[in-house]
Amino acid sequence: MNIVRIENVFKEYTLGTSQVQALKGINLQIKSGEFLAIAGPSGSGKSTLLNLIGCIDTPSSGKIYINNQDVSGQTPDQLSELRARTIGFIFQTFNLFSVLSAAENVEYPLLQFKELTASKRQERIIKFLDIVGLQAFAHHRPNQLSGGQRQRVAIARALATHPKVILADEPTANLDHKTGEDILQLMKQINRDSGTTFIFSTHDAKVMAMAERLVRIEDGRLVEEDRVLA
């Protein structure tokens, strides 16, 4: 099943009096369970594409289907519901709340789900901090954690809502090479164990090499047949 289907998508930004064509006719299908890298140089359109897939922004034209739902016809409330229940986000700057502990950061997105009791939330916090190897750091605040540990908290937070797709915009950009590789390995392990689809952007060749499928974007276009890596 295709968890993401993108049909002839264009995205144009207005910057002052000029127009920037960030995406120029993107077609892409992503199957449930894929571990996919979107690679390309700075300014090529990677973040724009991830923001569209994540329903943070809408295309200028073309269609995007997430989990077989056409997102263009949805109201802002429907989109935020789809986002909350289907998509997890990981950012290059981690985006953790500095005044909350690791456990509270993981709990935060769960608070919007009224059907989850406090004890169910606790179960998920313990489960996902355990998966990312941070059970001993549950009460630490972000400034008491290393960059790699902060990104692990962000991964646990993204997983906690049981999303179908995790979107990661340059998840290793602020990490040293070894830590970045460990984070990618962890994401890959979770992908294999849980079947969660991962879509991440990168311009780092070593990170691309760890993807199972690689799609290249250049100047707003997919520039070559995407290839499945060994």
Ligand SMILES: Nc1ncnc2c1ncn2[C@@H]1O[C@H](COP(=O)(O)OP(=O)(O)OP(=O)(O)O)[C@@H](O)[C@H]1O
């Ligand atoms: N909000 C915006 N307003 C105007 N132009 C924008 C906006 N966001 C992105 N752009 C432009 O769209 C193009 C694609 O940008 P995008 O951020 O998607 O690239 P990217 O591949 O993610 O780059 P990077 O690797 O540097 O993050 C660039 O030319 C950029 O300047």
